[in-house]
Amino acid sequence: MKSVLIVEDEALVALDMKRAVMGDGYEVVGIADTCEDALAIAAMTRPSIILLDYNLAGPLNGATVARELASTGAQIVFVTAHLEHVIQEFRQQCAGFLAKPVLRDELRQLLADLEKEHAAA
Amino acid sequence: MIAAPLPNRWPQVSCWNRLKVSPLSVRAALVGLAYFATALAGIELTRSAGNVAAVWPANAIVLAVLVHTGLREWKFLLAAAAAANIAANLVFGNSLPVAAGLCAANIVEIIVGATLVRLLLGHRLGPVSVSQFIQIFSLAGLIAPVFGALLGASVIAYAFGTPYVSVWVTWWVADAMGVLIFGPAFFLLDREFIRHHAPGVRLAEACATIVGTAAACGAIFVYASLPGLFIIPILMMWSALRFGLSMTSVVGVGVTVVVIGLTVNGMGVVAQMPGLDGGDQIIFLQLLLAGSILPSLLVASALGERDRTNGILSKRSRAIEISNRRLAIFAEQRETLLAELQHRVKNSLQVVVSLLNIRADEVRSPPARTALSEAAHGISAMALIYRFLYTGAHVDRVDLAAYLPELVTNLEHVHRTARRGVTIEVSTDAITVPLEVATPLALIVNELLTNAIKHGGGDGEARIRVDASRAGEDNDICLLRVSDNGQGLGEGIDLEKPESTGFEIVQSLVYQIGGRIAARNEGGAMFELSFPLPDSGARSLWGESR
Numbered sequence: 001m002k003s004v005l006i007v008e009d010e011a012l013v014a015l016d017m018k019r020a021v022m023g024d025g026y027e028v029v030g031i032a033d034t035c036e037d038a039l040a041i042a043a044m045t046r047p048s049i050i051l052l053d054y055n056l057a058g059p060l061n062g063a064t065v066a067r068e069l070a071s072t073g074a075q076i077v078f079v080t081a082h083l084e085h086v087i088q089e090f091r092q093q094c095a096g097f098l099a100k101p102v103l104r105d106e107l108r109q110l111l112a113d114l115e116k117e118h119a120a121a
Numbered sequence: 122m123i124a125a126p127l128p129n130r131w132p133q134v135s136c137w138n139r140l141k142v143s144p145l146s147v148r149a150a151l152v153g154l155a156y157f158a159t160a161l162a163g164i165e166l167t168r169s170a171g172n173v174a175a176v177w178p179a180n181a182i183v184l185a186v187l188v189h190t191g192l193r194e195w196k197f198l199l200a201a202a203a204a205a206n207i208a209a210n211l212v213f214g215n216s217l218p219v220a221a222g223l224c225a226a227n228i229v230e231i232i233v234g235a236t237l238v239r240l241l242l243g244h245r246l247g248p249v250s251v252s253q254f255i256q257i258f259s260l261a262g263l264i265a266p267v268f269g270a271l272l273g274a275s276v277i278a279y280a281f282g283t284p285y286v287s288v289w290v291t292w293w294v295a296d297a298m299g300v301l302i303f304g305p306a307f308f309l310l311d312r313e314f315i316r317h318h319a320p321g322v323r324l325a326e327a328c329a330t331i332v333g334t335a336a337a338c339g340a341i342f343v344y345a346s347l348p349g350l351f352i353i354p355i356l357m358m359w360s361a362l363r364f365g366l367s368m369t370s371v372v373g374v375g376v377t378v379v380v381i382g383l384t385v386n387g388m389g390v391v392a393q394m395p396g397l398d399g400g401d402q403i404i405f406l407q408l409l410l411a412g413s414i415l416p417s418l419l420v421a422s423a424l425g426e427r428d429r430t431n432g433i434l435s436k437r438s439r440a441i442e443i444s445n446r447r448l449a450i451f452a453e454q455r456e457t458l459l460a461e462l463q464h465r466v467k468n469s470l471q472v473v474v475s476l477l478n479i480r481a482d483e484v485r486s487p488p489a490r491t492a493l494s495e496a497a498h499g500i501s502a503m504a505l506i507y508r509f510l511y512t513g514a515h516v517d518r519v520d521l522a523a524y525l526p527e528l529v530t531n532l533e534h535v536h537r538t539a540r541r542g543v544t545i546e547v548s549t550d551a552i553t554v555p556l557e558v559a560t561p562l563a564l565i566v567n568e569l570l571t572n573a574i575k576h577g578g579g580d581g582e583a584r585i586r587v588d589a590s591r592a593g594e595d596n597d598i599c600l601l602r603v604s605d606n607g608q609g610l611g612e613g614i615d616l617e618k619p620e621s622t623g624f625e626i627v628q629s630l631v632y633q634i635g636g637r638i639a640a641r642n643e644g645g646a647m648f649e650l651s652f653p654l655p656d657s658g659a660r661s662l663w664g665e666s667r
Binding site: 010017083 | 463464467468470471472473474475476478479482497498500501504505508531
């Protein structure tokens with residue numbers, strides 16, 4: 001079963017994502033609202049997918065830790081209203097991008113596509 | 122240190138200010154002394170070469186002082202000049218009537234010249250343009266001496282029996298030369314010039330240029346043959362190119378003094394030229410000086426004007442550059458603020474969508490879940506607008522050609538999982554709509570597409586077309602068609618009295634943007650929405666009754 005780490009500082013949005021991915025059979029290993037927490041949880045749980053927001057609580061934003069999180073082997077999916085900021089810079093490092101507001105169906109579709117790509121690889 | 126700007130009044134820019142603030146008696150005495158000294162020099166030349174001076178600088182001095190002085194004080198200064206003129210003539214042995222006559226001629230000339238200059242250019246003589254330079258010296262140097270020459274030649278012709286015409290010509294040329302050569306130094310030697318040149322290396326260079334040019338001209342005049350004299354204009358031109366009008370004028374004065382001084386003392390190429398009597402020598406000297414000095418003065422004046430113009434342009438250019446930088450900063454701040462605002466809107470909409478999703482999880486009834494899901498889609502359609510607002514060239518408008526395909530892709534993406542297959546084709550003209558139209562339009566299209574996806578294609582693949590085009594005589598109407606390949610609309614459907622909530626929402630929003638919507642069956646259902654494009658000036662399609 002694939003594991004997902006949700007890095008999002010809006011509690012309701014994080015809960016919505018959690019329900020969406022759990023409904024499709026993914027395991028949610030944690031929800032982090034800061035970059036520091038995200039790095040700590042990722043190091044401990046080694047998730048296969050990380051849903052990463054750009055604006056987070058604390059001084060750092062998602063972009064500052066995206067490469068470090070990617071180095072854990074997880075597939076990074078940026079879920080942000082700042083899509084224009086990150087899409088150029090992280091086109092290579094990230095597995096996908098979703099622009100907020102994200103519908104559950106969009107999220108599910110992207111995760112399904114990633115799974116297919118992974119299986120094909 | 123910040124230099125204080127010079128106020129825009131002539132006393133502050135001219136060295137005559139110093140003269141003006143001193144007591145009137147002192148000024149009159151100074152003018153009288155200066156006039157006396159230059160008149161002695163002029164009369165000395167008269168004795169050496171006929172009865173008229175080669176150059177008469179005395180009038181130029183008084184003329185320059187009068188131009189820079191209030192009218193009330195003219196009479197005192199003119200009286201001092203007149204006294205000096207008579208005294209100089211008496212010193213050289215002229216009778217009192219002759220001295221008085223010559224004095225009258227000179228005073229008339231000065232008054233005419235100063236009046237003409239004041240009338241035409243006022244008394245604010247700072248840096249002058251080429252046209253002003255020509256005007257000043259045409260009025261004071263060419264026109265005023267006509268009157269002086271008329272009177273003066275009469276006196277000399279009567280007193281000494283000299284032919285009137287030749288005396289008139291020599292007088293006129295001498296006085297014109299006096300103003301033209303000495304004038305710029307007196308008229309235009311202002312504080313700007315002094316501040317610009319002193320102190321320092323440049324002042325030393327300027328002084329060296331004056332002495333060096335005068336000495337070089339003297340040497341050329343004495344030792345060179347006639348063609349060697351052509352070097353003098355070149356030396357003058359060097360001053361013009363290097364130092365500007367005032368300094369060129371001063372150099373010209375130096376050259377004039379040297380050349381005339383040598384000739385008077387029988388030295389130099391003109392004095393030793395065979396076949397030239399005193400009068401011819403004067404005319405030759407005048408032509409030589411005029412040809413050497415006047416072109417350089419004109420060039421210096423033009424260069425000065427160019428430098429001033431460049432200075433003004435440079436200042437304006439700097440001001441524009443600063444202004445542009447400020448505008449760029451404002452634009453950047455505005456852009457950042459706008460981006461932040463868009464971001465917050467999208468985040469807030471995300472929270473609303475998430476809340477709807479979470480609530481939908483609790484609902485067991487499929488229609489209720491669908492309703493909540495469709496509400497979330499509507500919010501998503503609205504949010505999509507903000508992405509296009511921010512990235513578009515116009516931050517308050519949405520380009521339908523960019524927005525509609527993206528909206529369609531999102532819906533296609535979402536519904537592909539729920540249905541067998543959905544294909545949506547989009548075709549749009551270049552149409553942009555403002556935000557107040559874009560938001561309801563997004564919801565309308567979302568509703569129509571959701572309806573088409575639901576009912577299009579029956580059990581097969583849903584094929585949907587979205588066409589947006591301009592219509593109307595002035596292309597001021599947007600025509601948007603959404604058609605599918607489904608069973609079509611049922612009999613008796615009346616969009617004016619919608620029975621489903623979806624159509625009611627559509628009808629309300631269509632009304633909001635001043636449009637109309639019609640539906641018919643064409644191989645499936647086809648909805649045709651028309652609404653006025655606000656920038657085209659078109660009014661609501663509902664007419665005045667709306």
